[in-house]
Structure formats: structure tokens, C-alpha cells
Amino acid sequence: AQSVTQLGSHVSVSEGALVLLRCNYSSSVPPYLFWYVQYPNQGLQLLLKYTSAATLVKGINGFEAEFKKSETSFHLTKPSAHMSDAAEYFCAVSDRRNQGGKLIFGQGTELSVKP
Amino acid sequence: EPEVTQTPSHQVTQMGQEVILRCVPISNHLYFYWYRQILGQKVEFLVSFYNNEISEKSEIFDDQFSVERPDGSNFTLKIRSTKLEDSAMYFCASSVQQGQETQYFGPGTRLLVL
Numbered sequence: 311a312q313s314v315t316q317l318g319s320h321v322s323v324s325e326g327a328l329v330l331l332r333c334n335y336s337s338s339v340p341p342y343l344f345w346y347v348q349y350p351n352q353g354l355q356l357l358l359k360y361t362s363a364a365t366l367v368k369g370i371n372g373f374e375a376e377f378k379k380s381e382t383s384f385h386l387t388k389p390s391a392h393m394s395d396a397a398e399y400f401c402a403v404s405d406r407r408n409q410g411g412k413l414i415f416g417q418g419t420e421l422s423v424k425p
Numbered sequence: 426e427p428e429v430t431q432t433p434s435h436q437v438t439q440m441g442q443e444v445i446l447r448c449v450p451i452s453n454h455l456y457f458y459w460y461r462q463i464l465g466q467k468v469e470f471l472v473s474f475y476n477n478e479i480s481e482k483s484e485i486f487d488d489q490f491s492v493e494r495p496d497g498s499n500f501t502l503k504i505r506s507t508k509l510e511d512s513a514m515y516f517c518a519s520s521v522q523q524g525q526e527t528q529y530f531g532p533g534t535r536l537l538v539l
Binding site for chain 2: 353414416
């Protein structure tokens with residue numbers, strides 16, 4: 311069965327500092343991987359996704375993530391944090407063999423950005 | 426930009442009552458989903474729906490739950506007899522295709538069962 315683990319339920323960085331949100335997955339076959347962001351009182355918005363093309367994926371708002379098969383990881387990074395990045399971030403996995411298309415989510419990481 | 430909408434944004438109900446949560450997916454999307462998030466827990470998959478049939482459902486999606494696309498625009502989740510543990514945020518999502526295609530999420534309906 312597939313699963314996702316996000317290390318750290320809460321991450322705090324200073325404005326301008328590197329953002330690193332960790333995601334590890336478990337899957338018997340190469341999965342599809344996603345990062346979603348949730349701002350307060352809003353739905354989940356896709357930041358980026360990996361679907362087996364380039365292993366380094368660039369998303370919106372300056373975020374990127376690298377698929378590392380050997381480490382079963384898909385960590386999210388941003389070189390310089392902005393106050394507007396404060397939100398909850400979810401890593402998710404989908405089984406490419408699955409006809410239903412369900413997403414399996416991690417626990418989420420709340421990102422705080424200090425001025 | 427097209428978006429998924431959900432109504433109501435908040436619903437309070439008594440245990441044992443029936444509730445219907447409504448969603449309007451993006452118009453050209455063919456796959457529809459319901460997820461829920463109990464406070465402080467993961468977002469959990471409930472069900473996926475395509476071509477007027479359930480494609481997949483989770484263990485959570487038992488006989489008290491049902492989904493329907495009553496017309497060309499709405500997608501509903503019905504909980505027949507609500508329990509306290511059904512209190513959660515319920516998210517609707519839609520996508521053009523399944524798998525690698527992006528699922529677009531609505532803002533959610535917060536359901537509180539008393």
C-alpha cells in the first residue's frame with residue numbers, strides 16, 4: 311500500500327531564508343507525486359507535480375521539488391521565503407495503476423514565516 | 426479562472442440527521458472526488474466518480490454515504506444518518522482525467538455533528 315510521510319508538522323523560517331519541507335513516500339511502483347498548499351479558509355491548490363518526466367519539478371510561487379527514487383523522497387524547496395508563503399503544505403501520492411485516481415496525503419506541514 | 430465551488434461553507438446538524446453536501450465541479454472535468462479532513466488529521470480519500478459510477482471508494486465510504494450527479498453541473502455527497510465522528514471538513518475535487526492529472530479542490534464544507 312502507498313503512504314506518505316511528511317517530517318515536521320510545523321516549520322518556521324525567517325523571511326528570505328531557505329524553505330525545505332520534507333516528504334517521503336512508500337510505493338511499489340514509481341508513483342505520481344504532488345505538493346498542494348492550503349491557505350486559511352481556502353481549498354487545496356496545486357503547487358507542482360511529478361509524473362515521470364524531469365525529476366526536478368518547478369511549480370508556482372518559486373517552489374520546486376526533486377524526485378529522488380533512491381531516497382523515496384520528494385522534498386519541497388524555495389530559495390527565499392516570503393511572508394505570503396505562510397500556509398499548510400501537503401504532499402500526496404497517486405498510484406499510476408489506479409483507475410480511481412485517489413490521492414493519498416501526508417499529515418501536512420504548517421509553514422510559518424517570521425519577519 | 427474556473428474553480429470548484431461547494432455549498433454550504435458550514436453546516437451544523439444533529440446526530441442521526443441526513444445531510445447533503447453540494448459541489449459544482451469545473452465544467453469540462455469528467456472525474457469527481459470527495460475527501461475529508463477531520464480536525465488535526467490527514468486529508469482522506471472518500472470516493473471517486475466517473476461516468477455516473479463510483480470508480481473507487483475507501484473503507485470510510487460505508488453504506489451511510491452516497492454520491493450522485495443529479496444534473497450536468499452538481500455533484501453531491503449524502504450522509505444518511507450522521508454520527509459525531511462525521512464532523513470534518515469535506516472537500517470536493519474534479520479533474521479532466523485521472524492519475525497524473527491535477528485534481529482541483531473546492532474550498533470545503535465544514536460539517537459539525539452535535
